Amino acid sequence: MGSGSEDTGDCVEVKLKRDLGLLEVIMIGLGPTLGSTIFLLVGFGLEIAGPGLVLVLILNFIVIIFTATAYAELSSAFPDTGGGYLWVKEGLPAPFGFLAGWMSWFGHCIVTSFYVIGFGKGILWILEANNQIPEDFNGDLIVKALAVCVCVVFIIINYRGTKETGRSGIIITIILLSIIITFIVAAAVFIAQGSGDGNVGAIISDPMPNGLSSIFVAMGFTFIIYEGFEIISQCGEECKDPLKNVPRATWLCIIISTFIFILVAIVCMGVVDWNTIGVGTDLIRGEDVVAEAAGLALPGGVILIGAGVILGTLAAVNSTLFSSSRVSFAMGRDKTLPKSFGKLHDKRHTPHVAIIVSGVIIITMTLLLPIAEIAASTSIMFLLLFLFVNLSVMTLRYKRPDIKRHYLMPLFPLIPLVGIFSLLILAAALWEEYQVAWFIALLWILIGLITYYFYGGKKTIETIEPEEEPKGIIKTIIEKREEKDYKILVPVAREDQKALVEFAALVARVEDAELQVSTVIELPSTVPLDSLGYRETSPHIKLVEKLKKASNRELVKSDGSVLVSHSASTSILDTVKEEKINLLVLGWKGRTTEGRLFGVTLDKLIQNADCDVVVFKTAGLKKEIKKILVVSTPEWHVTYATGYAVLFAKRDEAGITIFSASTSKEAVAEEEKYAERLAEICRTHDIPHEKKVVQTSSIEQAILDEAEGYDLVVMGASDEWKQKHHAFGHLQDRVARAVKTPILMVRKVRK
The missing domain is CATH 3.40.50.12370 (Rossmann fold)
Structure with missing residues (x-):
């Protein structure tokens, strides 16, 4: 909640009541990671890096630590600002603040496309497991149609303002964890019995079968697994005790996500021969690897993983659609996007324009792009956003020394500098395999710059003083009387x-x-x-x-x-x-x-x-x-x-x-x-x-x-x-x- 207040002269105070505890915030961050991401992304990682995927995940964990320390410091200093967009706007000169919001908006939109496609894949796996799909039928068409349908449903839900409770999110995430753990245990037993086609030992004996460059490409591609803690940073104003809980949730989300991904990668390496992963008649497509491994490792495994992906979509899509509309809503409120983005529906009190436009972008990306390019585009957007945040944590140390930071990163400014360098390498590495994703990212940035310089975002941002608090709720002050016992x-x-x-x-x-x-x-x-x-x-x-x-x-x-x-x-x-x-x-x-x-x-x-x-x-x-x-x-x-x-x-x-x-x-x-x-x-x-x-x-x-x-x-x-x-x-x-x-x-x- 902003620190400003305005006296109306009649002893009524408007208060923002924080609803989310530590557990709810962790689940908000884990929901997207444990949803479609873990079931679809591991196979692509194995296709790119083979047994080097475990090394990829370990290195990614090291890289994300640098950015996580920046998020921890900024969220402890600005707990109510709502994520990377406003931190960058406060810390960097124009047009970086606008671009951070612009890229964050697109990043959340396109990652939602990834999740809804996961929903379609989950339905397809279950239908195929029950022999309900003819062999000559186009499965991709079914996936796209189902993805668009579920996206429309969630757009309507968000437009109407139906609430998702923290308890329901916790329950869904716990069920997801149970499904993942069941798969890991069953696959480990399957491997221990000598039944797997893969070779777990290659993780150590041959960690770079496709060369060093494949490690960097896979690191950039799988960086999407850390998208969840950008959502966590946007929960500051709703989180109880945000100075403690937001940094804690960030660290726990990163650790849990990495640990689970490594375990899933290891068992998939043992069950499936990574050389059989790719695009072709006799090959396993990257997005189908976990389902294939589950089908081999336990009875009904494909159905179990299909159910997990479907359930994961429920956990992820509402969070990411919520985040995408929230960023564009904030930009509309700041007048860096048309004012209609920052308006609430008169009856439903929802940012209806932001939700509808975000939904159109999500559906467009879902229909036009293959799943691998969607994932790569998402990673590029978040790599660049995280890069801006690392720059901001340095500039804000000097621009806003007056702000109390409850967490200070060690080894400043070495850590953010290493973080920036690492993120640049990973973003550049994706150019080798995913030029289409880079063209999409550059096109979106170009559209953003045109919007900034010709729509009026430049004028709006430049007239906001650095010391000005974000415009928000009007608070009135009350005269504090002596506190009584009853x-x-x-x-x-x-x-x-x-x-x-x-x-x-x-x-x-x-x-x-x-x-x-x-x-x-x-x-x-x-x-x-x-x-x-x-x-x-x-x-x-x-x-x-x-x-x-x-x-x-x-x-x-x-x-x-x-x-x-x-x-x-x-x-x-x-x-x-x-x-x-x-x-x-x-x-x-x-x-x-x-x-x-x-x-x-x-x-x-x-x-x-x-x-x-x-x-x-x-x-x-x-x-x-x-x-x-x-x-x-x-x-x-x-x-x-x-x-x-x-x-x-x-x-x-x-x-x-x-x-x-x-x-x-x-x-x-x-x-x-x-x-x-x-x-x-x-x-x-x-x-x-x-x-x-x-x-x-x-x-x-x-x-x-x-x-x-x-x-x-x-x-x-x-x-x-x-x-x-x-x-x-x-x-x-x-x-x-x-x-x-x-x-x-x-x-x-x-x-």
């Missing part, structure tokens, strides 16, 4: 929730508590958190300002905030934890969807909030409450609920009825004892009250019948709330959904 949070979403804030203010006055009124702007995962301006946040700010005034009835001052997040429930739960909230007051409309207790968001908050929780259904609540029904049982949190009922009664001069119901005579006596305890609370505060203890065949129906004619029903939770299928307890949940009277439910977990 804190109350009231999330609001509608103007008709005035009674909710009034109740929270009533508790705040008695507890001498700090009251915070908040609303959440929930954005699709494709939209950066800092993309909103005052026009988008203004209605939410005004909502909070209006509802904050409801606390004036109790002469309580309150803070207001607008939380910008990709998950409403996560942002509220994080606020509860970070602000050490004691009481969370939630509003409920009284309706729910099938299979839910109180609603998707409410269910998550009730079950996971580590504080006291009140759910208040205020529909039909009178301005003055005169008759309050407290539903009593010894096992419920009703003592605390009675305390809240007393607050209402004292404010409005109301009477309280303590009601207990039991299905047996033996329990009635116990109910009467507990009801008397609650009555004592009322007497202590001089509240008019009465007790009703009844025996009935249906406790639920007795409560519903008694509730008629009251202004408010108050209930406490039972210990059943700890079970995930209950919010406050089996009976409480049923009564809450059935009763027509306004109801306040209390769950006590205060430590």
